[in-house]
Amino acid sequence: MIASGSRPRLRRGVRLGYDKVRDRHVMMFPEGVLVLNETAADIVARCDGAATVTEITDALAAAYLGVRYTEVVDVLTRLADRRMIEVADDAG
Amino acid sequence: MPAEVAPPIGMLAELTHRCPLHCPYCSNPLELVRRTDELTTDDWRSVLTQARDLGVLQVHLSGGEPLARNDLPAIAGHAARLGCYVNLVTSGLGLTEQRMATFADRGVSHVQLSVQAADSVLADRIAGTRAHQHKLAAAAVIRNAGLPLTVNAVLHRANHDQLAGLIELAERLGADRLELANTQYYGWGLVNRAALMPTTVQLAAAVPVVRAARARLAGRMEIVYVVADYHEEYPKPCMHGWGARQLTVAPNGDVLPCPAASVIPTLRMDNVTRRPLADIWYRSESFMAFRGTDWMREPCRSCPRRDTDHGGCRCQAYLLTGDAANTDPVCSLSPEHGVVAAILAGGSASVEFTMRGPA
Numbered sequence: 339m340i341a342s343g344s345r346p347r348l349r350r351g352v353r354l355g356y357d358k359v360r361d362r363h364v365m366m367f368p369e370g371v372l373v374l375n376e377t378a379a380d381i382v383a384r385c386d387g388a389a390t391v392t393e394i395t396d397a398l399a400a401a402y403l404g405v406r407y408t409e410v411v412d413v414l415t416r417l418a419d420r421r422m423i424e425v426a427d428d429a430g
Numbered sequence: 431m432p433a434e435v436a437p438p439i440g441m442l443a444e445l446t447h448r449c450p451l452h453c454p455y456c457s458n459p460l461e462l463v464r465r466t467d468e469l470t471t472d473d474w475r476s477v478l479t480q481a482r483d484l485g486v487l488q489v490h491l492s493g494g495e496p497l498a499r500n501d502l503p504a505i506a507g508h509a510a511r512l513g514c515y516v517n518l519v520t521s522g523l524g525l526t527e528q529r530m531a532t533f534a535d536r537g538v539s540h541v542q543l544s545v546q547a548a549d550s551v552l553a554d555r556i557a558g559t560r561a562h563q564h565k566l567a568a569a570a571v572i573r574n575a576g577l578p579l580t581v582n583a584v585l586h587r588a589n590h591d592q593l594a595g596l597i598e599l600a601e602r603l604g605a606d607r608l609e610l611a612n613t614q615y616y617g618w619g620l621v622n623r624a625a626l627m628p629t630t631v632q633l634a635a636a637v638p639v640v641r642a643a644r645a646r647l648a649g650r651m652e653i654v655y656v657v658a659d660y661h662e663e664y665p666k667p668c669m670h671g672w673g674a675r676q677l678t679v680a681p682n683g684d685v686l687p688c689p690a691a692s693v694i695p696t697l698r699m700d701n702v703t704r705r706p707l708a709d710i711w712y713r714s715e716s717f718m719a720f721r722g723t724d725w726m727r728e729p730c731r732s733c734p735r736r737d738t739d740h741g742g743c744r745c746q747a748y749l750l751t752g753d754a755a756n757t758d759p760v761c762s763l764s765p766e767h768g769v770v771a772a773i774l775a776g777g778s779a780s781v782e783f784t785m786r787g788p789a
Contacts, residue, residue: 350606351540351578355513359437359485366515368540368580368607371439371487421652 340391340414342407344425347387352422354382365422372422377405378413385414385423435673435712435721437485442678442689443474445491445505447789448498450523452558453546454783455584455626456618458494459692462789463681471501473703475508477679480707482512486677492519494681494789503532510537517542519582522568523561527575534575541572542580542609547588548595556588558785569603580607585636586626593636597643597653605651610640612658616690616745618786623773625781633661660770664735665742665758672720672744677711681789685710687717690745694754720744725755729763 340346348354352367363379365372374382380401384394391410398405417423447462469477478489489509496502497520509516518533519542533541543565547553550562572579581600585593593610600608613619613626640655647653659666669676669688678686684699685707691697697719700710711717719725723736730741741747742758750759750769757764 353515353539355487355515357485357487357513359483364487366487366539368517368542368578371515424649 340411340418340425342390342392344391344414345387345389346385346391346394346414346418346423346425348382348385349421349424354379365417367422372420377409378417381410381413382417382423387426436675438481438677438711439486439675440488440490440677441481441486442490442492442676443477443505444493444678444680444689445469445474445496445502446494446498446681449493449495449521449786449789450498450559451495451521451544451546451561452785452787453556453584454558454618454622454785455586455613456786457614457616457689458786459617459690460621460787461692462494462787464789467682468499469679469681469683469703471504473683474501474505477683477702477707478505478509478512478514480702481677482509482514484708484711487514488517489514490517490519495521495523497521497524497529503529503536506533506538507536510539515539520544520568521557521561522565525564525568525571527571530571530575530577534577538577540578540580542582543569543572543603544582544584545596545599546583548592548599552589552592556783566603569605573604578606579604580609581605582609582611584613585610585628586613587628587632588625590628590632590636593639594643597639597647601647601651607652607654609654609656611654611656614658615660616693616749618784620749621784622781625783627660627773628658633657659743659746659758659760660774662760663762665739665746665760667739668743668746668758669740671722671740673711673717674721674740677707677717685714685716687720688743688745690743691716693745694748696754720754727755727757729761729765730757733763 355364357364363374395407395410506516516538517540518538522543545565546556553562554560583596615623644653673687678689683702685702697716699716700714726741730736744754747756747758748754751766759766759769
């Protein structure tokens with residue numbers, strides 16, 4: 339469950355990379371590869387296990403117009419469902 | 431042909447067919463490539479460079495036993511330097527602490543370790559050699575090197591009753607993931623199908639065991655459990671479509687759309703030492719043969735599932751019906767589904783294994 343105070347990070351064995359062939363960021367993991375869109379790549383790049391979802395949203399909002407908290411949670415939830423990220427929960 | 435062919439994502443690099451194990455479910459072809467016909471280190475470097483340029487991001491270093499090649503660190507290192515996710519698929523035999531440290535240093539991302547059973551007596555019988563204790567040691571070496579570990583157990587009639595024990599073993603070995611995959615009937619696995627086919631009682635007993643373990647281990651160890659497609663209503667979406675995402679390079683450099691594709695005698699395989707990999711992927715006869723949906727016959731051609739399961743497995747269609755362009759007979763809609771039904775009905779006699787031969 340992704341909450342505002344969750345601190346997402348890549349799971350063990352998952353790597354974020356850039357593919358020059360597709361000109362896209364990718365997440366690579368034991369069973370496969372996920373080609374990311376720009377928004378997802380920006381979110382994942384900030385999943386360092388230290389920043390909270392709120393902080394990630396604020397950082398993206400400062401860089402781009404129109405990035406909403408629900409959008410960030412939505413992307414992170416889908417990645418968590420596919421076991422690519424995990425969260426260290428923090429009530430604060 | 432489809433209007434647009436996407437670049438491949440993954441490559442299975444079968445570095446060698448040599449293997450210290452003799453597992454009767456091995457999916458390697460019956461005609462194994464000999465050592466003298468294997469690609470050289472430089473050949474593999476070239477293959478990997480070409481693969482990355484083509485779009486491959488994930489490289490599975492497999493075999494046979496890839497550790498049988500002394501140049502494995504050079505090959506793994508080259509793939510990692512290119513930016514690929516490098517998955518080492520191994521039996522663990524010969525994986526010393528020192529070799530593991532080298533692989534970690536060269537950038538191997540993940541290790542998949544096979545186990546044959548939950549206890550060493552049965553495991554060694556299935557492997558055809560004393561392997562089990564080496565695997566326990568190998569798992570520790572992998573974990574100590576800090577690499578993520580997937581334990582893979584191929585399930586069949588002789589070990590299906592040890593499902594709970596296999597899950598406990600993987601847990602004890604510190605696996606991040608456990609793959610419990612029923613035998614797929616290709617190569618040596620097909621030869622041994624009568625001995626390997628699990629009973630319906632075994633399959634039914636497995637369901638609650640897997641469910642309980644998943645609940646207990648949620649967040650700690652992922653459990654992937656795959657039933658053999660013979661028992662399913664629809665076929666597996668083989669390779670996510672022919673020539674769609676994956677390619678296999680055999681030890682001798684033959685490039686295959688699917689690891690089992692060499693069984694289809696009408697397919698002429700190109701070799702990477704004689705034709706550029708990109709040309710093989712985009713234009714070769716073998717990769718074009720079953721791409722997209724134009725090759726399909728009924729019932730696939732007009733089926734709403736044609737883009738979901740891609741007609742199933744071409745190799746299985748050939749092996750069970752004699753024609754690779756037929757619907758995979760595993761499909762309940764196939765006019766030849768009776769072949770599979772008959773195999774399932776007659777598959778519980780006790781039969782000895784034919785052990786996999788040496789390369």
